[in-house]
Amino acid sequence: MAAIIQTEGLTKHFGSHHAVDRLSIEVNPGEIYGFLGLNGAGKTTTIRMLLGMIRPNSGSAYLFGRRVDAGSHKLWAEVGYMVETPYSYPELTVRENLEIIRRLRGIPDRSAIDSIIDRLQLTAYRDRKAGTLSLGNGQRLGLAKAMLHHPQVLILDEPTNGLDPAGIVEVRELLRELAADQGVTIFISSHILGEVSRLTSRIGIVHQGKLLQETDVKDLHPLLRRSLRVETRDPASARSRLTQAGYVVQQNAEGTLRLQEERAVTNPDYISKLLVYADMPPTLIQVEEEDLEHYFLRVIGSEGGVRP
């Protein structure tokens, strides 16, 4: 399957700062790819290179198999995008801002504006000046501008920023529908793994400009660390007993004990029995799975030298 979005050794540095370092990724047709990283990890620079706004120092970006260049403007007919926080002309209405994009993109169908306004629930704001919109509605307008021409590819930089929880779910469903029903290829950047994993089929984690890990979301679960959480009325004695039994036990300030070894996680009944026989019955014993944000921080921490 030919990749719709592809980068090969994409590199960009600003002076001595390596914003993006030999980044190679591929996004297949109809795929929703999550591009994950902290602020300053190189996500937006990568997106700008994908859109021909920045020239890479080395390497190349390809869309539909064609090399991206600022001069290859015909390429953008099939690409919708949103880079960083979307801004619109503040003195123009929502409708006028969309009319500008409709004309510049050469979309003959005038009703496209009303359709996208309805679809992104901006109907009540259509004649409102963009400068008076809330952050969330400004974001919706940005998405409307990106989707107005029914592109085959959507490149979105943190698309759910500023949206309320209902708006996040709504946009997530909309993007999922575009990918599933219309085969739109979607590239989304974010710094929230939990959010991205609900929407995307594959994620790439970028840190300090480098791609640290690329994985299918369905393969993410086995990568998450599990631990056994134990609470007792006398944590110090319980810890001592478990250590005596050969377990490595961590204790936090609240007295909660945590065991990470596989033999403890897979045998909580044995730990429980051990403590009961020592007359320190657990008040809580629970297998806990690392959440996605901790996983993300662990990946960039272990690979990139940042402590979570």
Add this chain to the structure above:
Amino acid sequence: MNQWLSALWVEVLKLRRSRLFVISLVVSLLVPVMIGLVFSGTIGSQSAFEGEINVAGFLKELGIVVSMGGLIGFGFVYSWSFGREYSDRTVKDLLALPLSRYGVAAAKIVVSTLLCEVLSLFMFIAGCITAWLTGLDGWSLEVIVQGFSGYAQICLMVVVLSIPVAWMACIGRGFLYPLGIVLLTIVIAQFGGALGIVEYIPWAIPGLLSGASGEESAHLELVSRLLPFLTGTVGLIGTLVWWRYADQT
């Protein structure tokens, strides 16, 4: 071609909805009216003006005002047209369209240039009407046509000289930097006079041509008359090339 016309339409819409449009029209109306009222003695003192106190002298005075004030006014038009895309952060919406970036930048330059020319014409018409209403001596179609010829030449030069401001707005990503450059060009023009090389300073040429420095310095060599157009061409190419090739971070 159609999409380029769309780009023109878009620039006109942005301009029509902007405060700049209204403010520039008001200023273009007030400046000739105020000069006309003072020139005719209706308000203030006519002694502020040198030369003949008649319609021909008034139109010449209008040219002198445009030769200096136009650098600021027209410079602001180009600065706004390009700088606002950076200060409003809307530039990124114009960079990956199925329309060449040259086309987008050219549409901006065309619309800004047209606005400057329209404002110049508006000033001239407002000046002629003021001269007629205040009963200035020598009001005739022949004098108006003659006055317009010199005035139009000066306006054209000042507008062309303002094009590099668009380039500066792109480099400076906003309004302040290009406006600083405008002020710098005026200082350079004044400094050129002190050094005796004023006829080789592009931004001083419209002033010389308007007779602001006396009639004798209004007779310029061809090279001096070409300098503003050369400067404008450099500004035009610089803007287009920058828009097309510079990194848009």
